[in-house]
Amino acid sequence: VQAGDDLATLIADAAPDLRHGDVVVIAQKVVSKAEGRVRALASVEPGTEAIAFADDFGKDPRLVQVVLDESASVLRAERGVLICETHHGFICANAGVDVSNAPGDDVAILLPVDPDESARRIRATLRERAPRSTSFPPSGKDLDLGVVISDSFGRAWRLGLTDVAIGAAGITVIDDWRGRADAHGRELRVTEVAVADELAAAADLARSKDSQQPVVLIRGAARYVTTEDGPGAAALRRPPELDLFR
Amino acid sequence: VQAGDDLATLIADAAPDLRHGDVVVIAQKVVSKAEGRVRALASVEPGTEAIAFADDFGKDPRLVQVVLDESASVLRAERGVLICETHHGFICANAGVDVSNAPGDDVAILLPVDPDESARRIRATLRERAPRSTSFPPSGKDLDLGVVISDSFGRAWRLGLTDVAIGAAGITVIDDWRGRADAHGRELRVTEVAVADELAAAADLARSKDSQQPVVLIRGAARYVTTEDGPGAAALRRPPELDLFR
Numbered sequence: 001v002q003a004g005d006d007l008a009t010l011i012a013d014a015a016p017d018l019r020h021g022d023v024v025v026i027a028q029k030v031v032s033k034a035e036g037r038v039r040a041l042a043s044v045e046p047g048t049e050a051i052a053f054a055d056d057f058g059k060d061p062r063l064v065q066v067v068l069d070e071s072a073s074v075l076r077a078e079r080g081v082l083i084c085e086t087h088h089g090f091i092c093a094n095a096g097v098d099v100s101n102a103p104g105d106d107v108a109i110l111l112p113v114d115p116d117e118s119a120r121r122i123r124a125t126l127r128e129r130a131p132r133s134t135s136f137p138p139s140g141k142d143l144d145l146g147v148v149i150s151d152s153f154g155r156a157w158r159l160g161l162t163d164v165a166i167g168a169a170g171i172t173v174i175d176d177w178r179g180r181a182d183a184h185g186r187e188l189r190v191t192e193v194a195v196a197d198e199l200a201a202a203a204d205l206a207r208s209k210d211s212q213q214p215v216v217l218i219r220g221a222a223r224y225v226t227t228e229d230g231p232g233a234a235a236l237r238r239p240p241e242l243d244l245f246r
Numbered sequence: 247v248q249a250g251d252d253l254a255t256l257i258a259d260a261a262p263d264l265r266h267g268d269v270v271v272i273a274q275k276v277v278s279k280a281e282g283r284v285r286a287l288a289s290v291e292p293g294t295e296a297i298a299f300a301d302d303f304g305k306d307p308r309l310v311q312v313v314l315d316e317s318a319s320v321l322r323a324e325r326g327v328l329i330c331e332t333h334h335g336f337i338c339a340n341a342g343v344d345v346s347n348a349p350g351d352d353v354a355i356l357l358p359v360d361p362d363e364s365a366r367r368i369r370a371t372l373r374e375r376a377p378r379s380t381s382f383p384p385s386g387k388d389l390d391l392g393v394v395i396s397d398s399f400g401r402a403w404r405l406g407l408t409d410v411a412i413g414a415a416g417i418t419v420i421d422d423w424r425g426r427a428d429a430h431g432r433e434l435r436v437t438e439v440a441v442a443d444e445l446a447a448a449a450d451l452a453r454s455k456d457s458q459q460p461v462v463l464i465r466g467a468a469r470y471v472t473t474e475d476g477p478g479a480a481a482l483r484r485p486p487e488l489d490l491f492r
Contacts, residue, residue, distance in 0.1 A: 076490045083490060091403040152437070156402040156491040157337040158482050160420045160440030162447070164404065174406045177455045191398070191455050194406030201408070202448035205467055209423045209437050221451055236404050244322045244329060245402040245491045 001214070003036030008125030011215055018126065020143055021222025025203035028151040028166055029098065029109055030214035031118050037110040039066050053077060063099065066108045070095035075246060086111060089237045090166060092153045115149045115167025116232030123147040123169040123229065146171035146225045149233070150200035156245060163204035165196035165236060169229040172196075173236060195224050196233055247460070249282030254371030257461055264372065266389055267468025271449035274397040274412055275344065275355055276460035277364050283356040285312050299323060309345065312354045316341035321492060332357060335483045336412060337492075338399045361395045361413025362478030369393040369415040369475065392417035392471045395479070396446035402491060409450035411442035411482060415475040418442075419482060441470050442479055 001007060011024065018024070032038065046054065046061035050068055054061035057080040064082070068074070071084035075091065084095040088111070096111040112118045127143045149167030154160075165173070177191040203216035240246065247253060257270065264270070278284065292300070292307035296314055300307035303326040310328070314320070317330035321337065330341040334357070342357040358364045373389045395413030400406075411419070423437040449462035486492065 078490055079488075081490070152439070155440075155484075157484050157489065158410065158440065158443065159484050159488075160438045160443070160482060162408075162440050162443050181456065192406045193398070193450065193455070194401075194404065194408050195451070197404065197406070197408050198447040198451050201444040202451060204439065205441070205444050205448060205470075209439070210427065224451075236406060238401075238403050238405050242325075242405075243403065244324055244327070 001030050001033045003033065003038070005034045006125075007031060007034040008122040009129070011122070012126055012129035014215070015217055018129075018145065018217070019219075020145065021219070021225050023146040023148060023171060023199055023218040023221050023225065024122075024126065025148045025150050025200055025216045025218060026119075026122065027214040028096070028111060028115070028149055031112050031115070031122075031149050031167075032109050035112055035118065037112055039108050039110065041066070041106045041108060053082070063097070063108055066110070067094045067097045070097055070110055088115070088166075089234075090153075092151075096151060096166075111151070111166065112149070116169065116234055117167075119147040119149050119167040119169035119232065120229045144170060144225050144227050146199075146221075148196055148199050148203070150203060152204070162197075163200040165200045165233040168196045168233045170226055171199065171230065172224045172226060173231060173233060175224070194236060196236060199224070247276050247279045249279065249284070251280045252371075253277060253280040254368040255375070257368070258372055258375035260461070261463060264375075264391065264463070265465075266391065267465070267471050269392040269394060269417060269445055269464040269467050269471060270368075270372065271394045271396050271446055271462045271464060272365075272368065273460040274342070274357060274361070274395055277358050277361070277368075277395050277413075278355050281358055281364065283358055285354045285356065287312070287352045287354060299328070309343070309354055312356070313340045313343045316343055316356055334361070334412075335480075336399075338397075342397060342412075357397070357412065358395070362415065362480055363413075365393040365395050365413035365415035365478065366475045390416065390471050390473050392445075392467075394442055394445050394449070396449060398450070408443075409446040411446045411479040414442045414479045416472055417445065417476065418470045418472060419477060419479060421470070440482055442482060445470070 041062040044062040044065050046065040050065035051061045054064045067082055072087050073085045076083040082094055085091050086095045098109050147169045148165045150163040151166045152161040153164045173196040175193040175195045206216045207213040287308040290308040290311050292311040296311035297307045300310045313328055318333050319331045320328055322329040328340055331337050332341045344355050393415045394411045396409040397412045398407040399410045419442040421439040421441045452462045453459040
């Protein structure tokens, strides 16, 4: 996938059996490539801060500069790790900048500028392209399918990465059970399920890191698919006033 | 499920088609109930600290006392939320203590004392009980299946809960790609996938919070099933020396 490629059409061509109720989970990297969100390190002029950090930790100062350019703030810079808040408001290592699986050694891949907008745009094309199921209700509506754009994030207190949603359209991003009753009729108090993140995690199990399978189709999760695009993965970002650990 | 029930036998009875390569994901709450890890609040005498916190935030001081009893330390106590490190080393809200779906209003459900040991014990029984598949290699071995005990945890910078593994046996808990090559032959540098957490998250999508379905069977993830019990979910706990946010 190269800059300018129509990723949604590539997906529709590759998934002729796409149908009502499906969720399409797309790895961030291929979305970024299609959107031209890459930077050649040869063109990057590292500043003082980037050079200082790179010296301390044995990193490429040009790559550090790209990370800083993608960051609204840096929460931690320790043991060679930069934990950043991106301009979108995601908190993750290296502001989501990655060089693995890049077309060349000297290219950094950035997060999409607006991953929710990317998801909405891809969804619009998939809805046009995919055949409408005649067997699934509601028959009179447009094809309803969900799109998740996923990336691998670390966690503050758990080792290992899990895939989470950085963009979403057409799915219930958070399934809010607050105020609803549990099986004993008691009110559930703090149960908001981050469905979009669980869909991203489930999709990650279906591929391996060297398989070059950027898209996973989830079938059987139709109850999370919505007609409207919805709030997107932006709804998963914890606002600063609810953040206890910044 | 009541204290003393043989949960593994109940699961084996309910899943006669359990087979080689399956992963059985069990909600923590039912494991705790079977192990008698409940406390009647009527028997709890709250101390000064619990009373003070309960007064500040309008909580039941007896429940706060149970949370403190289950905690090795309290990381944050703000806006009615106690973020605790449990005696196991898990960091989560209220030390994993929950009252929803409890058999009565005045009972708190605690995490299992050793969820990895719970997973190993359940796995041992399932291996004995489930018929060995004759069609799946390796034919000469014991039935290899994985067990995950899941609970819903919040995240420092993302809204909503996702299910994670608090106990595990017979699965690859972290799939470590460090040192292996990506699709372009480049060495992958920091890719450790928290497979056990992704399995827990995937299972959560298959049920709803009021469905009283404490067990989900995952089929098709056999490549993560191991012959040995393995390190368990303990391997997912970030050690204090790698913790940037405590």
